[in-house]
Amino acid sequence: MQISESQIINGISSKDRKSFAKLLSICESDPVAANRIISRLQRKDAHVVGITGSPGVGKSSIINAILSKSSNRRVGVIAVDPSSPFSGGALLGDRIRMQSHATDQNVFIRSFASRGALGGLSPSIFEVCDAFETFDMDMVLIETVGVGQSDTEVANIADTVVLLLSPDGGDEIQMMKAGIMEIADIFVVNKSDNPASISLKTKLEGIIKFGGKDIPVILANSITGDGVEDLIKALDSRFERIKADGTFATKRKKRVFFHAQSFLRRKIDTIMQSIHSEETDIEKIEKELMKKLCSK
Amino acid sequence: MIKVLISKPGLDGHDRGAKVIARALRDAGMEVIYTGIRQTPEQIVQTAIDEDVDILGVSILSGAHMKLVPKILELLKEKGSKIPVFVGGIIPEDDAIELKKLGVIEVYGPGTPTSEIIDKIKGYFENANI
Numbered sequence: 001m002q003i004s005e006s007q008i009i010n011g012i013s014s015k016d017r018k019s020f021a022k023l024l025s026i027c028e029s030d031p032v033a034a035n036r037i038i039s040r041l042q043r044k045d046a047h048v049v050g051i052t053g054s055p056g057v058g059k060s061s062i063i064n065a066i067l068s069k070s071s072n073r074r075v076g077v078i079a080v081d082p083s084s085p086f087s088g089g090a091l092l093g094d095r096i097r098m099q100s101h102a103t104d105q106n107v108f109i110r111s112f113a114s115r116g117a118l119g120g121l122s123p124s125i126f127e128v129c130d131a132f133e134t135f136d137m138d139m140v141l142i143e144t145v146g147v148g149q150s151d152t153e154v155a156n157i158a159d160t161v162v163l164l165l166s167p168d169g170g171d172e173i174q175m176m177k178a179g180i181m182e183i184a185d186i187f188v189v190n191k192s193d194n195p196a197s198i199s200l201k202t203k204l205e206g207i208i209k210f211g212g213k214d215i216p217v218i219l220a221n222s223i224t225g226d227g228v229e230d231l232i233k234a235l236d237s238r239f240e241r242i243k244a245d246g247t248f249a250t251k252r253k254k255r256v257f258f259h260a261q262s263f264l265r266r267k268i269d270t271i272m273q274s275i276h277s278e279e280t281d282i283e284k285i286e287k288e289l290m291k292k293l294c295s296k
Numbered sequence: 297m298i299k300v301l302i303s304k305p306g307l308d309g310h311d312r313g314a315k316v317i318a319r320a321l322r323d324a325g326m327e328v329i330y331t332g333i334r335q336t337p338e339q340i341v342q343t344a345i346d347e348d349v350d351i352l353g354v355s356i357l358s359g360a361h362m363k364l365v366p367k368i369l370e371l372l373k374e375k376g377s378k379i380p381v382f383v384g385g386i387i388p389e390d391d392a393i394e395l396k397k398l399g400v401i402e403v404y405g406p407g408t409p410t411s412e413i414i415d416k417i418k419g420y421f422e423n424a425n426i
């Protein structure tokens with residue numbers, strides 16, 4: 001069933017979920033059309049928050065807890081899970097933890113497969129994030145694929161990055177190594193029902209202080225919701241602060257550049273997939289790529 | 297890319313079949329969302345629409361299929377959605393015939409090879425796209 005671009009635009013303007021769902025599909029299949037539609041819609045600056053951390057640390061569960069305590073605002077959730085590099089298929093399971101909000105009119109959850117994109121996000125992430133800002137959201141939460149130490153892409157799109165750690169990860173030293181620790185604006189030590197979480201929090205605060213920074217560390221239990229109000233408060237006060245001190249404006253300006261970069265990479269990837277994989281001469285591949293790139 | 301929602305409505309804890317199907321469809325190259333157990337028809341239909349899936353799969357082994365499946369079909373219609381519905385689980389033959397009359401594309405029982413289900417879904421899309 002095809003619906004036209006103007007139907008989608010009218011639908012989204014009147015908060016029709018089906019039209020918005022279609023726009024998100026277009027973001028995945030046709031970024032040029034998606035950008036064209038988005039440019040014709042009203043946008044509102046939402047607080048875009050990246051939720052990242054190792055597999056199983058509790059990202060989906062804490063998003064569910066945030067949704068449960070945000071009934072007075074409109075929240076969008078972009079949940080990314082990995083695609084299989086072998087079959088290209090994916091099992092998108094983040095949503096299971098959030099299903100109690102499936103019929104909540106103030107919440108819109110959408111699952112995405114990573115489709116080979118780097119950094120624990122999906123190839124369409126910038127279009128998708130822009131799209132959510134046309135659907136009158138106050139906050140947009142991006143759950144990354146359970147990431148490793150160097151998956152820092154989320155900082156290019158999010159206004160605020162929340163890094164979850166948990167005591168059963170035993171991973172504080174790994175996390176300290178590089179990359180991922182440096183992009184965190186807020187730390188959450190999750191699974192506070194585990195007594196070892198207290199010492200993890202203390203260690204983490206020590207590391208942050210040693211680095212001369214002032215980053216909040218929040219102790220939370222995503223299942224009971226303990227500490228989640230503190231997290232929401234920390235998010236809100238950061239959003240106020242970055243809007244006032246110019247950080248937000250700078251980040252948004254940079255986001256436009258990163259969006260262009262992602263858009264062009266995706267274009268090149270698509271062309272590369274159409275070039276015969278048995279070609280071994282790099283120069284020939286380059287020539288063909290350039291030819292196809294310029295003919296578009 | 298075919299996007300599928302596998303859902304489990306009602307108070308039915310039998311989730312093995314749903315998980316087997318979800319995994320088989322993923323391995324066949326589809327993007328599969330699984331709702332988890334104990335979902336209301338409202339949750340399932342809203343999820344299918346928000347996720348803009350190409351197929352809605354419903355797994356029921358509890359015996360409540362003649363209440364739950366028609367309700368799902370009715371809600372889809374109410375919301376103006378034409379997402380095709382596939383059903384699997386413990387469904388007596390007469391009920392399967394009845395459900396297909398109501399618009400379910402196909403009904404699968406225990407022991408169906410997953411390859412048969414995959415072929416049917418892929419075939420359905422090839423025909424639909426012509």
Ligand code: B12
Pocket residue numbers: 302307308309310311312313314316317352353354355356357358359382383384385386404405406407408409410413
């Ligand atoms: C294993 C099992 C259990 C396990 C479940 C474990 C789990 N987490 O799944 C346990 C022990 C917990 C259990 C409990 C109960 N069970 Co039981 N259980 C079974 C049993 C033996 C096998 C089910 C199974 O896993 N099969 C393997 C999977 C792979 O097959 P499948 O689910 O049928 O899926 C296939 C197809 O149906 C199809 N399919 C399924 N879903 C979908 C979805 C889509 C979209 C598609 C395309 C295809 C598809 O494809 C699959 C692959 O071929 C069946 C009997 C039987 N032979 O089916 C009884 C059975 C389902 N159970 C039954 C009952 C009554 C119960 C209990 C109520 C018993 C009790 N009094 O406590 C409880 C209820 C639990 C609950 N909360 O709902 C009855 C149901 C009767 C009915 N519907 O009229 C059955 C039929 C047994 C019987 N003959 O009486 N059960």
Ligand SMILES: Nc1nc2c(ncn2[C@@H]2O[C@H](COP(=O)(O)OP(=O)(O)OP(=O)(O)O)[C@@H](O)[C@H]2O)c(=O)[nH]1
Pocket residue numbers: 053054055056057058059060061062094097145146190191192193194220221222223224
């Ligand atoms: N005890 C305890 N368990 C938790 C807590 N938060 C999450 N869990 C459990 O941890 C497991 C993983 O939770 P998810 O929310 O799926 O974790 P995730 O980070 O989203 O996982 P991926 O998306 O697979 O990377 C689940 O079994 C949760 O129930 C918590 O605060 N305490």
Ligand SMILES: [Mg+2]
Pocket residue numbers: 059060061093094143
């Ligand atoms: Mg998750």
